[in-house]
Amino acid sequence: MMARVPAALCLVxxxxxxxxxxxxxxxxxxxxxxxxxxxxxxxxxxxYGYLPLSCGSSQVLSKVEVPLPRATNGxxxxxxxxxxxxxxxxxxxxxxxxxxxxxxxNIYEKECRLQCMPTNKCTSNVRTDTTTRAQCxxxxxxxxxxxxxxxxxxxxxxxxxxxYVPVLTEPSGCPVAIGCTLYDCLKxxxxxxxxxxxxxxxxxxxxxxxxxxxxxxxxxDSKITVFxxxxxxxxxxxxxxxxxxxxxxxxxxxxxxxxxVDETQLGNQGKFTTVGGATLYSTIVEFYDxxxxxxxxxxxxxxxxRTDRFINGAxxxxxxxxxxxxDACPGYPYLANTRQSGQLQIINSxxxxxxxxxxxxIFNDPRFRNLSDALGNLGILxxxxxxxxxxxxxxxxxxxxAQLGPxxxxxxxxxxxxxxxxxxxxxxxxxxxxxxxxxxxxYLYTMLLSYxxxxxFPNGTILLGSNKxxxxxxxxxxxxxxxxxxxxxxxxxxxNFGKCQQLVPTAPPPTPAKPLSTLLATPVVG
Numbered sequence: 001m002m003a004r005v006p007a008a009l010c011l012v013x014x015x016x017x018x019x020x021x022x023x024x025x026x027x028x029x030x031x032x033x034x035x036x037x038x039x040x041x042x043x044x045x046x047x048y049g050y051l052p053l054s055c056g057s058s059q060v061l062s063k064v065e066v067p068l069p070r071a072t073n074g075x076x077x078x079x080x081x082x083x084x085x086x087x088x089x090x091x092x093x094x095x096x097x098x099x100x101x102x103x104x105x106n107i108y109e110k111e112c113r114l115q116c117m118p119t120n121k122c123t124s125n126v127r128t129d130t131t132t133r134a135q136c137x138x139x140x141x142x143x144x145x146x147x148x149x150x151x152x153x154x155x156x157x158x159x160x161x162x163x164y165v166p167v168l169t170e171p172s173g174c175p176v177a178i179g180c181t182l183y184d185c186l187k188x189x190x191x192x193x194x195x196x197x198x199x200x201x202x203x204x205x206x207x208x209x210x211x212x213x214x215x216x217x218x219x220x221d222s223k224i225t226v227f228x229x230x231x232x233x234x235x236x237x238x239x240x241x242x243x244x245x246x247x248x249x250x251x252x253x254x255x256x257x258x259x260x261v262d263e264t265q266l267g268n269q270g271k272f273t274t275v276g277g278a279t280l281y282s283t284i285v286e287f288y289d290x291x292x293x294x295x296x297x298x299x300x301x302x303x304x305x306r307t308d309r310f311i312n313g314a315x316x317x318x319x320x321x322x323x324x325x326x327d328a329c330p331g332y333p334y335l336a337n338t339r340q341s342g343q344l345q346i347i348n349s350x351x352x353x354x355x356x357x358x359x360x361x362i363f364n365d366p367r368f369r370n371l372s373d374a375l376g377n378l379g380i381l382x383x384x385x386x387x388x389x390x391x392x393x394x395x396x397x398x399x400x401x402a403q404l405g406p407x408x409x410x411x412x413x414x415x416x417x418x419x420x421x422x423x424x425x426x427x428x429x430x431x432x433x434x435x436x437x438x439x440x441x442x443y444l445y446t447m448l449l450s451y452x453x454x455x456x457f458p459n460g461t462i463l464l465g466s467n468k469x470x471x472x473x474x475x476x477x478x479x480x481x482x483x484x485x486x487x488x489x490x491x492x493x494x495x496n497f498g499k500c501q502q503l504v505p506t507a508p509p510p511t512p513a514k515p516l517s518t519l520l521a522t523p524v525v526g
Contacts, residue, residue: 038093039094039095040092041092041093042091042092043092044091044116045091045116045118051127052118053089053118054089055087055088055089055090055121055122058084060084061084061128063081063082064081065079065080065138066079066081067137068134073134073173074172074173074175075173075174076173076174076175077136077137077173077174078134078137078138079133080133080134081130082130083128083130084128084129084131086127086129087122087125088123089118089121089123090118090122090123091117091118091119093116093117094114094115094117095113095114096113097110097111097112097113098110098111098112099111136173137174139177139179140178140188141178142173142174142175143175143319143320175318175321176321176323177189177323178323178325178328179322179323179324179328180328181217181218181222181342182224182342182344184218184328185321185322186226186228186344189228189321190231191230191231191346193235193238194255197234197248197251197252198214198217198248198252199214200245200248201248202214202245213252219341220324221341222341223258223260223341224257224258224260224275224342225261225342226256226257226342226345227256227314227347228255228346229255229349229350229351230317230347230348233348253275253276254274254278254351254352255274256274256275256276257273257275257280259272260341261343262320263309263320266309266311266316266345267282269281269283269430269432270282274353278353278354280311280312280353281311281389281481282310283309283310283311283433283434284437285308285310285437285440285441286306286307287307287440308437310437311347311351312351312432312434312477313351313435313437313475313477313482314347314349314350314351314436315347315436315437316345316346316347321344321345321346322342322343324341324342353477354477354478356479358384358385358483359375359381359384359385360478361478361483362375362384362394363381367397367398368396369397370397370400370409371394371395371397374413374420375424377413378417378420380425384428384480385480386480389431389432389481390428390429390430390432390447391429391433391438391482392481392483392484393428393464393469393471393486394483394484395487395488395489396485399487399488400488400489402488403469403489404488404489404504404505408500408503408504411499412497412500416498416500419495419500423495424489425446425447426446426448426450426465426490426492427446427464428447428448429445429446429447430447432481433482434474434475434482435462435471435475438456439454441456442454444464448492450492452490452492453466466492467488469487469489469490471486472486472487473485
C-alpha cells in the first residue's frame, strides 16, 4: 500500500509540472492528446528576447586582444573581442515523460509533454556574433591553485586548467608563459636583456656542432632551470660594463641551475649548482596575517599569508613562470608527447656567486687580521671553510676595538677565549640571509642556539641585537654563504664576559649612523 501524499504537496507538484518550461513553447496533456506529428519537427526554442544558441559551426572574422591594466588585473590579462559568423542551433519538439502521483487515485501515472529543446544539429541560418571577455593573453595561463601545483615528479595538469582564473585578494593575472622550450618562455616573458646576454655569448661560437647557450635553452629536453633577472635588474647591475662574450656567458651560466627546480624545492638552506659551477642557496620568509615585521613603525603586515622565496638574495618575483605544452611546438601534432623539461624562475636582481668561502674572504682581508687570528685559534675559521651555508655578521678590527676597547679585546682574544667564542657564535646564523630576506624578519636564530633581534627601518637600515649594532657593508657573497660587515658585535642581554668582565666599557653601545628621526622619516610602502 502506497503512503498517501498530502493534498498541498499534490497541488504544488501539479503546478510545477504544468508550468510553462523556459526556453520555448510546450504542449501538455495527461491523456497524451498532443499532435504526434510535431515530435521531431523544428520549433522556435529561444526564450523571448534571446537569440537561439549558436551552433558548433562558426567562422571567426576577427579577434582583438587588448591588455588590461596590470595594477588592477595582474600580468598578461587581456580583454578579448571575438567577431564570428555562427550557425544557429536547430530546435525540435521532443517528448518528455514523467511519473506523476495522482492524489485522488493514490497511484503514479506516466504523463508526457512536448518541449521545444535544442539539438546537436545546426540550421542554415547564419548570424554575426560579437563577444567580449577577459582571459589570459595569447601564450599565457594562470598559476594553478595550490591543489594543482605540480610535484617534483609529475607535471601533468588537467586539460581544463587553462580555463581556471583564480580569484585572490591580490590580482594574480596570467603570469605563466606557455612554450615548447625554455627559450620560447624567455621570449614570451619579454626577458630581452637576458636573451641579449645569450646572443653576446654565442656570437663567437663557430661550426654546426658548436655548443651554444641557445642550443641549451632551445630544446625540449633541457633539464635545467633558468633564474632570469628582470630587464630592469640586468640594466641596473650591468650599467657601464663592457659585455664581451666571456663575461656575458659567465653571467648567464651562473643563472642556469642543473635540474628542474620548481617553487616547492626553493626552501630554507636549499643548495643548487649552476651550469657555471657556482653554488646558490635558497631562503624563504613566511608571512602571516597581522604580523608586525617592520619594527619602529605602526604599519604591521596585514596582507594575506604568503611565502617569499629568495636565491642568493634575489627574490623570485614570478614563480614557475614556464609551462611546456606540446601544441606550442612547431611540429605539433606530429611530435611525440612532450613533458616538462625545465623551469623558469624570474628574479628581481642579478646573482654574482663567489668562489671563495667565508673563511677565505675573512682571512684575506687585512681589515679582519686580528679577528681572523682569533677565529682560527677558536676553530671557527675552519668551521667557516666548510660547505654548509652560513651568514656571518662581523666587525672589522677597528670597529671591534671601538666597541669594546683595546684591553677587553686583548683579554678576549689572548687570555679568556670562551666568551669570545660565544659572542662570535651569536653573530653567526645557519642559512644564507642576504638583506633582502633579513629585512623581512623580526629575529634570527643564531649558532649560539638563541635568537637575536632584527630591526629594519623604512630607509633600509638594519640593526641587530639588543645593543643594536648596524650593518654598514651588506651582502658580501661567499661560496658557502654571505657576510655582513657590522659596526660592532651583537651582544646578548646580560652577557657574561667571565674574567674579562671588569674590563667591559661603560660607554653606550654603537648607535646608527643616522639619528632615529632620520631613519623613521621615509614612509613605509606596502
